[in-house]
Amino acid sequence: MKKTNLTKTKLALAIATAAMVSTPVLATNGDTLIGLGAQARALGGTGTAAFYGSENALTNPALLGKSQGSEFSIGGTLFKPDVKATSNVSTAVSAAFGVPGATNDPVSQTSDNDTNVIPEVSMSTRINENLTFGLGMFGSAGMGVDYRDTDALFNGYSNLQIMKFAPTLAYNEGNFGIGFAPVIQYGSLDINYDTDGDASNGGQGNGMSTDLGYGFNLGAYFDVSKDFTLGLAYQSAISMEYKDQVSVAAAGFGLPQQGVNLGDKLEQPAEIKVGAAYTMGNMMFTADAKQIKWADAEGYKDFNWEDQNVFGLGAKYSGQGFWLGAGYNFGSDPIKKINDNTYTGQAVDLFNNHFFPAVVESHITFGGGYSLTKNMMIEGAVVYAPEVTKTVNTSAVSAGLAYQGAIDAGLSPAQAGGVAGTVGATSHEVNHSQVGYTVALKMNF
Numbered sequence: 001m002k003k004t005n006l007t008k009t010k011l012a013l014a015i016a017t018a019a020m021v022s023t024p025v026l027a028t029n030g031d032t033l034i035g036l037g038a039q040a041r042a043l044g045g046t047g048t049a050a051f052y053g054s055e056n057a058l059t060n061p062a063l064l065g066k067s068q069g070s071e072f073s074i075g076g077t078l079f080k081p082d083v084k085a086t087s088n089v090s091t092a093v094s095a096a097f098g099v100p101g102a103t104n105d106p107v108s109q110t111s112d113n114d115t116n117v118i119p120e121v122s123m124s125t126r127i128n129e130n131l132t133f134g135l136g137m138f139g140s141a142g143m144g145v146d147y148r149d150t151d152a153l154f155n156g157y158s159n160l161q162i163m164k165f166a167p168t169l170a171y172n173e174g175n176f177g178i179g180f181a182p183v184i185q186y187g188s189l190d191i192n193y194d195t196d197g198d199a200s201n202g203g204q205g206n207g208m209s210t211d212l213g214y215g216f217n218l219g220a221y222f223d224v225s226k227d228f229t230l231g232l233a234y235q236s237a238i239s240m241e242y243k244d245q246v247s248v249a250a251a252g253f254g255l256p257q258q259g260v261n262l263g264d265k266l267e268q269p270a271e272i273k274v275g276a277a278y279t280m281g282n283m284m285f286t287a288d289a290k291q292i293k294w295a296d297a298e299g300y301k302d303f304n305w306e307d308q309n310v311f312g313l314g315a316k317y318s319g320q321g322f323w324l325g326a327g328y329n330f331g332s333d334p335i336k337k338i339n340d341n342t343y344t345g346q347a348v349d350l351f352n353n354h355f356f357p358a359v360v361e362s363h364i365t366f367g368g369g370y371s372l373t374k375n376m377m378i379e380g381a382v383v384y385a386p387e388v389t390k391t392v393n394t395s396a397v398s399a400g401l402a403y404q405g406a407i408d409a410g411l412s413p414a415q416a417g418g419v420a421g422t423v424g425a426t427s428h429e430v431n432h433s434q435v436g437y438t439v440a441l442k443m444n445f
Contacts, residue, residue, distance in 0.1 A: 001377070002296050003301040003399065009355060021067055024443060029045075029292060029308060029310050029329075029331035030269075030294060030305075030308055030331070030334050030358050031141045031142065031143050031162075031358060032140060032141045032291055032292070033045075033077070033079075033118070033140060033141070033147075033366075033436075034312065034329045034331070034363055034383060035047060035059070035312075035329075036055060036058050036059060036120060036136070036140060036440075037053075037055025037056075037073070037075075037083040037120060037122065037376070037440065038055070038075060038137045038153065038367060038369070038379035038380060038381045038438045038439070038440040039052035039053070039054060039055065039061075039316075039323075039325065039369070039379060039381070040052055040055060040059060040316070041077070041365060041367065041381040041383050041436070042316075042325040042326070042327065042365055042366060042367025042368070042379075042380075042381035042382075042438075043286055043312075043314025043315070043316055043325045043326070043327040043365065043367075044286070044312035044313050044314040044326075044327025044328050044329045044363070044365050045205040045227070045288065045312040045327070045363070045365070046275060046277075046286040046287065046288040046312045046313070046314045046362075047059035047060065047063075047229030047275070047286075047288065047330040048060045048231040048232070048233050048273045048274060048275025048283065048288045048290070048325065048372070049063075049229045049230055049275035049276050049277040049286065049288070050063075050218075050229075050231075050275065050277035050286040050314070050316075051063045051066045051069070051220060051229075051277070053071050053073065053122075053124070053442065054071045054072065054073050054122040054124040054134055054136070054287075054442075055073055055120070055122045055136070055440075056125050056134075057122050057124065057134040057135065057136030057166055057168045057336050058122075058136040058138055058140070058164060058166050058181070058217065058218075059219075059233065059273075060179065060217075060219035060221065060231050060233040060273070060275070061134065061168040061169075061170055061179030061180060061181040061217050061218070061219045061233075062170055062172075062177045062178050062179035062219035062220050062221045062231070062233070063170070063177070063179070063219070063221055063231065064124050064132045064134040064168055064170035064179055065135075065170040065171060065178075065179065065221075066132075066172070066177070066221075067124045067125075067126055067132050067134075067170075067175030068126065069125075069126060069408070069444060069445055070123070070124065070125040070126070070444070070445040071122075071123060071124050071125075071443065071444050071445070072122075072123045072442070072443045072445075073120075073121070073122045073123070073368070073440050073441065073442040073443070074120075074121050074440065074441055075119075075120050075121075075379070075438060075439050075440025075441060076117055076118060076119045076120060076438070076439065076440075077117070077118040077120070077139075077436050077437065077438040078115070078116075078117060078436065078437045078438075079115075079116040079117075079118055079434070079436045080114055080115055080116075080434065080435050080437075081111075081114060081116075081432065081433075081434040082110065082114060082387075082431075082432070082433045082434060083110065083111040083113075083145060083357060083430065083431070083432045084108060084109070084110045084111070084146075084430065084431045084432075085108065085109060085111070085147065085151070085153055085353075085354050085357075085428070085429070085430050086106045086107070086108040086428070086429045086431075087106055087107060087153060087354065087394070087426070087427075087428040087429070088104050088105060088106040088107065088398075088426045088427070089350070089394050089397060089398050089401070089426050089428060090107070090151070090153070090154075091105060091106070091107055091152055092104035092344065092423050092424060092426045093398055093401050093402045093405065093423060094399050095423075096237065096402045096419055096420070096422045096423045097402070097405065097406075097419065103408045104423075104424060104426070106429075107150060107152040107153060109147050109149060109150045109153050110144050111145045111147060112146035112147075112148070113145055113146040113157075113159070116142060116144075118138075118139035118142070119137075119138070119163075120136075120137070120138045120139065120438075120440070121135075121136075121137045121138075122134065122135065122136045122137070122138075122331050123135050124168075124268070125353055130171055130172060130173055131169065131170070131171055132169075132170040132172070133167075133168065133169060133170075133230070134167075134168035134169075134170065134181075135165075135166065135167050135168065136164070136165070136166040136181070137163070137164070137165050137166075138163070138164050139161065139162065139163050140162050140163070140164045141160075141162035141373075142159075142160055142161050142162060143158065143159075143160045143356060143358075144157075144158050144159040144160060145158060145355050145356070148192075149365065151345070153354070153377070154354075154413075155356075156355060157190075157191070157192045158189075158190070158191050158192075158193075158355065159188075159189070159190045159191075160187065160189045160266075161187065161188050162185060162186070162187050162268065163185070163186045163187075164183055164184070164185050164186075165183065165184040165185075165186075166181040166182070166183045166184075166201075166217060167182065168180070168181040168217075169181075171341065174219065175222065175223035175224075176220070176222045176223065177220065177221050177242055178218075178219070178220045179217075179218070179219045179220070180216065180217070180218055180219075181216060181217040181218075182214070182215075182216050183214065183215045183216055183217055183235075183236070183238065184213075184214060185212065185213040185214070185215065185238045185240070185268065186210070186211075186212055186213065187210065187211050187212075187240045187266075187268075188190065188208055188209070188210045189208065189209050189210075189245050189266070190207065190208040190209075191245055194308050196293070209242035209243045209244065209245050209264075210242075210415075211236040211240045211241050211242060211243075213239055213240045213268070214238065215235070215236035215238035215268075216235075216236050217233065217234070217235050217236070218233065218234045218236075219231065219232065219233035219234070220232050220233075227279045227280065228276070228277070228278050228279075229276070229278075230274075230275070230276055231270075231273075231274065231275040231277070232273070232274050232275075233271075233273040233275075234270070234271070234273070235271040235273075235276075236270055236272060237267055237268065237269055237270040237293065237296070237297060238267065238268045239265060239267045239298065240265065240266050240268065240310075241263070241264050241265045241266075242264050242266060243264055244264065245264055247262060247263055247264050249359055250434070256425030260439070262299075262302055263298075264358055265298040265299055266298070266300075267297040267298040267299055267300070268297070269292050269293040269294050269296065269297035270292075270293040270296065270297075270299065271291070271292050271293070272290060272291050272292055272293075273276075273288060273289070273290035274288070274289055274290070275287060275288040275289070282317055282318050282319065283315065283316070283317055283318075284315070284316045284318070285313075285314070285315050285316075286312075286313070286314040286316070286327075287311075287312065287313050287314075288310075288311070288312040288336035289309070289311050289312075290309075290310045291308065291309055291310070292307065292308040292310065292331075292334070294306060294307055294308055294334045295307045303335075303348055303351055303352060304335065304336050304337075304338055304348055304352070305334050305335055305336070306333035306334055306335075306336045307334070307410060308331055308332055308333075309331070309332050310329065310330070310332075311329070311330050311331075311333040312327060312328070312329045312330075313327055313328050313329075314326070314327035314328075314365070314429065315327065321370065321371035321381055322368065322369060322370045323368060323369045324366075324367075324368045325366065325367055325368065325381075326365065326366040326367075327365040327366070328362070328364060328365065329362075329365060329383075330361055330363070331361055331363075331364040332361060333358075333359050333388075333390075334358065334363055335352045335353075335356075335357075335358060335359065337349055337392055339393060341393075341394065341395075341396060342396060343396045343399075343400040345396075346392070346393060346394050346396045346397045347394070347397050349392035349393070349394070349428075350392060350394050350397055352392075352413065353390060353391075353392045353428050353429075353430050353431065354428055357390060357430040357432045359383075359388045359390045359430065359432055360385040360386075360388050360433065360434060361388060362385065362386060363383055363384065363385045364379060364383075364384045364385075365382065365383045365384075366381070366382055366384075367379065367380050367381030367382060367438070368380060371443075375443060375444045375445065376441065376442070376443050376444075377441075377442045378439070378440070378441055378442075379416055379438075379439070379440045379441075379442060380437070380438060380439050380440070381433065381436075381437075381438040382435065382436070382437055382438075383434075383436040384434075384435045385434045385435070386433055386435055387431055387432065387433035388431070388432055388433070389429060389430070389431050390429070390430050390432075391427055391428065391429040391430075392427065392428050393425075393426075393427055393429055394424050394426045394428050395424070395425045395427075397424070397426070398421070398423045398426040399420040399421070399423050402416075402419050402420045402422075402423050403416045403419065403420040404416075405419075406420070408417040
């Protein structure tokens with residue numbers, strides 16, 4: 001029986017580990033923040049046509065052409081996701097084998113990876129009448145879950161961090177401008193998991209893997225009038241490869257034998273964005289639409305991610321030495337449920353739902369800024385995503401784990417089939433909400 005339990009745990013944990021390196025979580029639109037900078041986040045993640053200052057460097061580089069003088073902004077986001085997984089996959093398998101005290105009741109745990117600090121720095125300076133130089137350095141994406149307190153939830157841990165550096169050059173003339181920013185992206189990925197259900201032995205993992213990737217941002221804006229601006233921006237895909245992460249996890253599960261061959265690439269997807277901004281007196285109204293190309297991105301597409309349509313709206317009131325803003329952002333769930341009766345299909349659903357439930361869709365945003373001096377302003381924003389629940393069928397996965405465990409324990413295929421047949425229906429549910437607090441200090445010279 002010990003060998004059987006060991007085998008089923010290895011298989012279950014390999015599933016979990018493959019998931020951890022293949023799909024993202026703990027952010028807003030997929031694994032990316034809805035906006036970069038305090039004003040963008042306060043106004044529903046908009047910024048393709050609305051000028052917010054140097055923070056536009058990673059949103060639409062062309063808008064830096066609206067800068068006057070020099071600006072420097074430094075800040076960060078305290079990001080607090082609340083993710084809870086509830087599953088009876090492992091408990092049902094244990095009950096099928098007659099483990100003393102085992103039942104097929106579901107087990108729950110809230111992920112301990114519930115606090116992240118995301119830095120952001122930007123600057124811009126006007127070179128001459130037509131050229132502006134800028135630089136953006138932002139934590140733009142990330143994921144991670146921590147279920148190391150619960151054997152039945154695989155004792156899994158993962159942590160992905162993405163940082164982008166974007167030197168920018170913007171050209172403006174009359175009522176239009178264009179901008180280009182080569183992007184250097186740094187990523188790190190760390191995965192740990194248990195092979196025998198005993199967290200005390202340190203589990204199994206390859207340590208942290210890192211990589212540098214390269215891409216670009218391209219943008220343009222056109223002032224239809226002095227009060228109405230249209231914007232367009234494109235962010236290229238950036239290929240990343242984390243050595244011995246995805247491939248090792250997939251091999252441990254036997255995915256290559258299932259016809260699923262995974263390398264170690266996890267590509268940040270391309271984005272296409274359009275936007276509009278209209279000023280009326282002290283009010284500015286903004287609207288953005290973008291598509292994130294998950295379906296074309298290496299790694300994500302292997303786990304059935306589809307292109308994500310995102311819409312943002314914002315309104316801002318500017319007074320004497322202060323501003324107030326609010327907005328709304330909606331990004332459709334990019335993870336398409338396979339929801340079939342095959343082992344492989346349900347395993348993919350389990351991957352996404354348990355370790356990377358990037359399922360939040362609606363985001364309510366608000367914020368403001370206050371001038372401390374003539375040249376210094378403090379800004380803040382709050383982004384709240386209400387709880388979303390998603391449930392996937394895992395019955396075939398549970399039966400498959402029980403069958404393989406029985407075979408490895410020495411039972412005949414017929415006997416193993418009998419054990420698998422006693423597992424019954426299982427499912428996996430995830431609950432996910434999040435809140436982020438952004439603070440930035442902006443200085444003009």
